[in-house]
Amino acid sequence: MTETRCADCPLRPLPLFLEHSTDEVDLVQSLKRREVRLEADETLIHEGQTDAPLYTLREGWAFRYKTLSDGRRQILSFLLAGDFIGVQQKMGDAAAHGVDTLTPALFCVFQRDSLWELHRRSPTMGFNITWLTAHEESLVDDTLLSVGRRSAEERIAMLLILLFKRAAALQKNDGANGVPFPLTQQHIADGLGLSLVHTNKTLRKLERRGLHRIADGRLFMRDVKALARLADLFGDGHPPPRPLI
Amino acid sequence: MTETRCADCPLRPLPLFLEHSTDEVDLVQSLKRREVRLEADETLIHEGQTDAPLYTLREGWAFRYKTLSDGRRQILSFLLAGDFIGVQQKMGDAAAHGVDTLTPALFCVFQRDSLWELHRRSPTMGFNITWLTAHEESLVDDTLLSVGRRSAEERIAMLLILLFKRAAALQKNDGANGVPFPLTQQHIADGLGLSLVHTNKTLRKLERRGLHRIADGRLFMRDVKALARLADLFGDGHPPPRPLI
DNA sequence: CGACAATTTGAGGCGCGTCAAGTGCCGTGG
């Protein structure tokens, strides 16, 4: 099976992504080692694994998570095409979190020290990476605000809005026909610090009120205004990220 | 009042911090604009403020937070000497979170675009910054796990351990005589997604069990083992960060 | 000594967790 060259990366044309010089693309190409393809519900990085490489997510959905020793799990963030994976742990260090797929997914693999190489050979790309990393943190900040201070209804409204925006930005039609939504209610619960049962009851309540609809693995927004009001979003949440490549 | 030169920065000798070439220190010095000194309970960055500069925290304690429109507040992370502030927002963007002081504090101020300048002129420092940023995120990850999945007792045990370690790393004596602890119970509550009242009751329970003691603005660890067991820390939590300069 | 903030404690209630069952939708195999 032949691998995609970075120059032909299907993500590049998306309006979301930055333009890069051919030099920059060549640099990234030279650092890329291989690709990995996983099915849904497989794990890319085990919690506590050492020396995990760096990845970018090319296709599909995944998520980062941590678990306590008795099995309680917290999902830290959801990963969509274009996201960066694994910057968090310093070389030689144990991974602080696991990464599992939600759908079949394709990852580009980079050696751990190519992070340094990238900085050295292209400060521009290096700068973009720190910005991307900072943006990732601000997503976690948002989730922390939700989990710490929002009610179950508010948390779910927030999650739906944010995921819808991110997913819609990756497709042509701006989500008018809904967006793919591969999460189970268990994932939603673990992402929001709720129990499965309460998540179900709250989702149904919002759906019965006509705020949204989830069916056949797709999410449809029925009343974004009402959801945004619930989530206490004044403006429009976050501007979309501008990932590398 | 005369300002400290970076070469004489009192933080540099601490074992926690990386060594840097004189070139690197000179570079940082050239980017530094000025210093700001605040009292306790003042705000350095307002939520939603645009074009906030970059800061490093030289002395004192502070914290990052977000609030909902009805006043509910979530503290995202606590800031100690050596921490970096403000990488999160892209230039020209509104600050996604506020920053307040807990104690009198001293900040070094950098222009917003010196982040780019630093990357361009010293890839090494640029690399360190992305790593620092990633480390900051992993702290937030930890808090998110606590707030989402730990009980009140467990959350407080976790917070005490982590703050104790960070504070102890900044002083000579390894915390045998306690460490400074300027948080009020309201700060603890807002950092852990708890109410003030419940925070108080839980703190007292742990204190009566002899696990810790807070008095006169200092924190003493009485039974770290028990606290670590409560917090479900197998190893020793996180390795200390290696900030710039 | 009075004002005010931080801490402490009690009483009562609600949101969300846990337990338990049931439904619907597959995919597999007899």
Added chain:
DNA sequence: CCACGGCACTTGACGCGCCTCAAATTGTCG
């Protein structure tokens, strides 16, 4: 073809952890 098991989703009953309300206590500073 239907029986079957498994998984996601759904719903009800009940209990507990944490929230809210209220008030007292302590310490600090003018």
